[in-house]
Amino acid sequence: MxxxxxxxxxxxxxxxxxxxxxxxxxxxxxxxxxxxxxxxxxxxxxxxxxxxxxxxxxxxxxxxxxVTHLPHRRYRGAEIISEVDPEAGREPTDDIPYPVGLLxxxxxxxxxxxxxxxxxxxxxxxxxxxxxxxxxxxxxxxxxxxxxxxxxxxxxxxxxxxxxxxxxxxxxxxxxPDVQQMDVGDVEVDGLSRDAWHQWLTPTGGIMLCPLPGTRSFQVQAAGGEGFQQTFDRIAGVPGVRLHEPTWRSTYRVQxxxxxxxxxxxxxxxxxxxxxxxxxxxxxxxxxxxxxxxxxxxxxxxxxxxxxxxxxxxxxxxxxxxxxxxxxxxxxxxxxxxxxxxxxxxxxxxxxxxxxxQLTLKYPWSRLSRQTVDHPGTPRAGDRAADGRIGGRRLFDLFRGPHFTLLGPPAAESGTSALVQAHGVENAQTLTLVRPDGYLGLIADPTDLSAVSRYLEDL
Missing domain, CATH: 3.50.50.60 (FAD/NAD(P)-binding domain)
Incomplete structure (x- = not known):
């Protein structure tokens, strides 16, 4: 077995x-x-x-x-009518090391x-x-x-x-939903740069070509019913752009x-x-x-x-x-x-x-989210555990692995066990137990190690 x-x-x-x-x-x-x-x-x-x-x-x-920060470039025919980076201005910080999505x-x-x-x-x-x-x-x-x-x-x-x-x-x-069926696939494209997500969108249909990092291909999404080249010619109508060498194609309807x-x-x-x-x-x-x-x-x-x-x-x-x-x-x-x-x-x-x-997802209703002290304006049990540094060490490095992580005053290091790796933090105002999946399981008084024991026993 x-x-x-x-x-x-x-x-x-x-x-x-x-x-x-x-x-x-x-x-x-x-x-x-x-x-x-x-x-x-x-x-x-x-x-x-x-x-x-x-x-x-x-x-x-x-x-x-x-790749990150790939701009969305919109066209009317061959004319560029707008270009925008939807995630412009988002830069890494100590608590959020990955502030933008990755293509x-x-x-x-x-x-x-x-x-x-x-x-x-x-x-x-x-x-x-x-x-x-x-x-x-x-x-x-x-x-x-x-x-x-x-x-x-x-x-x-x-x-x-x-x-x-x-x-x-x-x-x-x-x-x-009553949304038009779409075709999606991977093709090579002549006549378009790889520095943007190219989009032709109209009230009656559209076609979008997104370069795929590490490949020669673009992902194409288009109003269904035709070949990709025919759809491009009908909607975009830009001469000299050729879609060829398809390696994959599928059809989807929104569910x-x-x-x-x-x-x-x-x-x-x-x-x-x-x-x-x-x-x-x-x-x-x-x-x-x-x-x-x-x-x-x-x-x-x-x-x-x-x-x-x-x-x-x-x-x-x-x-x-x-x-x-x-x-x-x-x-x-x-x-x-x-x-x-x-x-x-x-x-x-x-x-x-x-x-x-998805950084704001949390589990405040869960029985695994336990809060015995409250400091207004600070993270609560069930919230995502942010990254950061204590004593020159990165928190995500401390969290990494299958264990729980306990952060608290130096005396809290006695809480290390088979399930828990404990780390002392000078002037810590709470005991914070971080679940193995990076969410705050317990926030307790900094002297209440028994709260940690009770939490683990209840598992």
Whole structure:
């Protein structure tokens, strides 16, 4: 029996597998596809997702593979009518080291995570489709290809058409807004520079060409129904621009849907298997990665016998409201963009909102957020743990890894244990316990180490 079987080797499944493997948990990860994807699909990482990848030890490779501050250049025919950087003015600070999103093709994100996972001794098993499952009080039995895999837990990270979700009898509930079907693909382009995201947007349709870092390709998004070149000629009408060498193409229609539960016994749903977002804002891949990051440390503690089974219920309690909130945000962003295009001559930048950074996501309602002292104007339990420095050391470096981190007066260093790494901070006004996923779990009186013990015991 393996500890965890992950179905689906996209960004969500790979993040979860990496997080569990670094905790010494036995993981198998399978995927129905025989070959790893090469299409761009999602192409942006939010600032909060970059913090997750920092914790997983792949931030340098990720940043080197992407680009920030790519301007949106809008045209009417060959005429440039506007150019804007929606994230202009956002610069790194001590507490927010990654203030802007990173443009990077999804296949590259997956490649980086696969390499990290291989370094942890786990490789993806391709051409391994999960076709059936049963579960009992001790584990899950999954039919995968021609074999059977027995695991203590199963994570469904197998996308919007999730087989696992269907086998569980769960449904993506929601709506399909009346928005034009779009084609998306990767092509090479002659006649356009790679220094901007080129956009031709009209009330009746549009085409957008975004250069993909580290490649010769552009991702093209266009009103559906024609070849990419024909659509470009009809909408843009710019001579001398040639779209050729397509390597990937797909069609999508906007969906706003989610399940009403993320756990069914020993099976957990994450990413697109649990919620499908409008493409506006690019939160699909990001939300899946953060689902995995929330679930990973909880599964790790339970599998290692360091926490009770009830801890796993907090995954649904925390992430289901977040998924619903993000569906609302991306729907509002899409509406604002479409209204701007139709009536104000605007573009994608009309949907810019700080919510898309995901830095403001928090869990104040969670039973894992405990506050016994209150200092107005300071972070509260459930908030994101900011970066910064204490004694010349970077906080994110202290947080990195599978442990809790305790910050408090020097005497708090006695709180170091198998679960906790404690660090003394001169003139600390509180004891602050940071969860393994970078959120504030406990804020207590600086002398109340027993509050930390009670918090951990309650896990």
């Amino acid at each position: 393996t500890d965890l079987l992950v179905a689906g080797a996209g960004p969500t499944g790979l993040t979860l597998a990496c997080d569990l493997a670094r905790r010494g948990v036995e993981v198998r990860i399978v995927d129905r596809s025989a070959e790893f994807p090469t299409g761009s699909r999602g192409k942006g990482l939010s600032p909060r997702t970059l913090e997750v990848l920092d914790d997983l030890g792949v931030i340098d490779k990720t940043l080197a593979s992407g 990077i093709p999804q296949w590259r994100v997956e490649q980086i995570l696969r390499e990290r996972l291989a370094g942890l001794g786990v490789t993806v098993e391709p051409a391994s489709e999960l076709t059936g499952l049963t579960q009992d009080t001790d584990g899950v039995t999954a039919a995968v290809g021609d074999t059977t895999i027995r695991a203590r837990y199963l994570a469904a990270c197998d996308g919007g058409r999730s087989t696992v979700r269907k086998l569980l009898g769960l449904t993506l509930r929601g709506e399909t 706003v849907r989610m399940v009403d539960r993320l756990r069914a016994g020993r099976v957990f749903l994450a990413g697109d298997a649990a919620h499908v977002h409008p493409i506006a804002g690019g939160l699909g891949m990001n939300t899946g990665i953060q689902d995995a990051y929330n679930l990973g440390w909880k599964l790790g503690l339970v599998i290692k016998g360091q926490a009770g089974e009830g801890l796993l219920d907090t995954y649904e309690q925390e992430r289901l409201p977040i998924a619903a909130s993000l569906l609302n945000i991306t729907s509002e962003v899409l509406t604002e963009i479409l209204e701007s295009i139709r009536h104000r001559g605007g573009g994608l930048d009309a949907g810019t909102t700080h919510d898309l950074s």
